[in-house]
Amino acid sequence: MRADLAIDAQWRESTKPGNNGGCVEFAQVGGYVAIRDSRDPGRKPPIFGADEWDCFLDGVTKGEFPVPEV
Template sequence: MTGAAGRAVPGPTGPTWRTSTRSSQNHDCVEVANLVGVVGVRDSKDPTGPVLTFPAYSWRIFVAAPPR
């Protein structure tokens, strides 16, 4: 679920964030979470910062695309 400015609104226990498998090994990481109807993406170094949200279907297509 998202609130003002696209920020994640935690549920009773908050969203479960995980490091993306496509993040690099030099700490340039993004975290993703399944939110209500959307997928949230944030910078792992700024967990209270902005969150981008994408429709779940669009996120699945993006993740399924071959790496460039």
């Protein structure tokens, strides 16, 4: 999928913004999910298929990704 298709997407903010004022935004684009940093909305967003997104959310729920230390 081409990242430029996400340009007109309806972006939504995550419910947990970071301590630095930035947060992750996501948008559904067709059958895909695009994500971006709210502080850099012009950057080309990575886009994931439904299966990839489901696996990512499952990993987050299970704590498979370490929280970076500031």
